[in-house]
Amino acid sequence: MDLVIGNATVITMNASRQVLRDAEVVIQNDRIAKVGPAKRGNKTGTRRFIDARGQVVLPGLIHSHLHACQTLCRNHADGLELLDWLRDRIWPFEAAHDEKSLRASADLTFLECIRSGATSILDMGTVRHYGQVFESARDSGVRLVGGKCMMDAGQGVPAGLRETTEGSLAESIALIEKWHGAENGRLRYALAPRFVLSCTEKLLRQVQAIAKERDVRIHTHASENPTECDVVREKTGMDNVSYFHHLGLLGEHTTLAHCVWLTAEEQKLLRETKTRIAHCPSANFKLASGTAKIPELLKQGITVGLGADGAPCNNNLDIFVELRLAALIHLPRTGPTSLPAMQVLELATLNGAKALGLEGQVGQLTEGAKADVITVDLSGAHATPNSNDPVATLVYAGQSQDVRDVIVDGQVLMRDRRLRTVDERAVRQSANAASARLIAQLD
Numbered sequence: 001m002d003l004v005i006g007n008a009t010v011i012t013m014n015a016s017r018q019v020l021r022d023a024e025v026v027i028q029n030d031r032i033a034k035v036g037p038a039k040r041g042n043k044t045g046t047r048r049f050i051d052a053r054g055q056v057v058l059p060g061l062i063h064s065h066l067h068a069c070q071t072l073c074r075n076h077a078d079g080l081e082l083l084d085w086l087r088d089r090i091w092p093f094e095a096a097h098d099e100k101s102l103r104a105s106a107d108l109t110f111l112e113c114i115r116s117g118a119t120s121i122l123d124m125g126t127v128r129h130y131g132q133v134f135e136s137a138r139d140s141g142v143r144l145v146g147g148k149c150m151m152d153a154g155q156g157v158p159a160g161l162r163e164t165t166e167g168s169l170a171e172s173i174a175l176i177e178k179w180h181g182a183e184n185g186r187l188r189y190a191l192a193p194r195f196v197l198s199c200t201e202k203l204l205r206q207v208q209a210i211a212k213e214r215d216v217r218i219h220t221h222a223s224e225n226p227t228e229c230d231v232v233r234e235k236t237g238m239d240n241v242s243y244f245h246h247l248g249l250l251g252e253h254t255t256l257a258h259c260v261w262l263t264a265e266e267q268k269l270l271r272e273t274k275t276r277i278a279h280c281p282s283a284n285f286k287l288a289s290g291t292a293k294i295p296e297l298l299k300q301g302i303t304v305g306l307g308a309d310g311a312p313c314n315n316n317l318d319i320f321v322e323l324r325l326a327a328l329i330h331l332p333r334t335g336p337t338s339l340p341a342m343q344v345l346e347l348a349t350l351n352g353a354k355a356l357g358l359e360g361q362v363g364q365l366t367e368g369a370k371a372d373v374i375t376v377d378l379s380g381a382h383a384t385p386n387s388n389d390p391v392a393t394l395v396y397a398g399q400s401q402d403v404r405d406v407i408v409d410g411q412v413l414m415r416d417r418r419l420r421t422v423d424e425r426a427v428r429q430s431a432n433a434a435s436a437r438l439i440a441q442l443d
Helices: 068-073 082-096 099-115 131-140 165-179 201-214 226-236 240-246 264-273 281-286 294-299 319-328 341-347 350-355 390-397 424-442
Strands: 002-011 019-028 031-037 047-051 055-059 061-066 118-124 143-147 187-193 217-222 254-258 276-279 304-306 373-377 403-408 411-415
Touching: 002 373, 002 390, 055 390, 061 099, 061 254, 061 276, 061 304, 061 319, 061 350, 068 082, 068 099, 068 131, 068 424, 082 226, 082 424, 099 118, 099 131, 099 411, 099 424, 118 187, 118 217, 118 350, 118 403, 131 143, 131 165, 131 187, 143 217, 165 187, 165 201, 187 201, 201 217, 217 240, 226 240, 240 254, 240 264, 264 294, 276 350, 281 319, 294 304, 304 319, 304 341, 304 350, 319 341, 319 390, 341 350, 341 390
Parallel strands: 002 047, 002 055, 061 118, 118 143, 143 187, 187 217, 217 254, 254 276, 276 304
Antiparallel strands: 002 019, 019 031, 055 373, 373 403, 403 411
């Protein structure tokens, strides 16, 4: 049975960035069958109908960098810079996870993502139990590209996170074989070495080889913090991105989170190799890391997606907050017209799809694309009066509470703010209990 979303303003994110008035989106199974003028007349029969009159319909938004394993540590890691934050709070917290607590953390993460209109996520886990994250994504219905964190080196790494090179690779391969392409392709794997300082060169070279052999993404961090960059230079004799290039890790199959402190040479390498970047403005502010030069990177043709990072360095996972921040924080330096609203929305749609290796499949409402669709009601006081530019209204004034309906792969995950695949009360109860247990082990 077809699902029709009609009477709406449709932000297509197609090649010409059309915004269609009084239009409809027709969904057949897991694909978009039609985007065009709304049809009049009978809305029953073989069609299910969502009346989106007065609402905006657009592709599901995309998180290009997230840590579902960290969500239970929200509000418990404030006032620290990156390396201290990792060693004093985050690594011990991640090491304390068991299967039950990691499932609770992932459930809470995907609940928050659905409520805020994020349908696709590129996630980096903790070292162990990553199958629980895939199981949570499978059950909640979100689209996940994710993988276990890989850490076979580093100072201050707790025993619960330290692994051998061989063990890290073997577990990653086992997860690839079980989950990559599962649920009609909705779940995919990404190899996730944490960053240069927690990985041996042997591990990183093997990651490159496995990614090529298995056709999976590489997802890691780079150049987030000045001290991190200094230590990487001391360790390798090179800058972060240059070192990755030396090992053959750069390319369209790789997404680097942050990239705040890039040299001119590193920017050139990213441009020439078509490596993707994930911009995480809230996290970069909260950890006092700095502000990535996003307008300049975009002008060079570098693909930049958008992400919240982890809840302990944010402290929310609201993609609408990231949209607004990304639209505003660069303007004092580069000028009021340097990052238009449509280009900002591209970060969380078309560019996000590229960051997840899903270009052409998600991030756009076009015939044949995956049916990942959200409806947003911009009639609230904070978005009134109505504007002739729904994209600008969405980016500057939209809020996660405005999201009404969320559809992934043609499945309705939320209808008129009511969740269909997640028991919110149970998820919150489990999350609170698991968080209290984990935090008690740290304090």
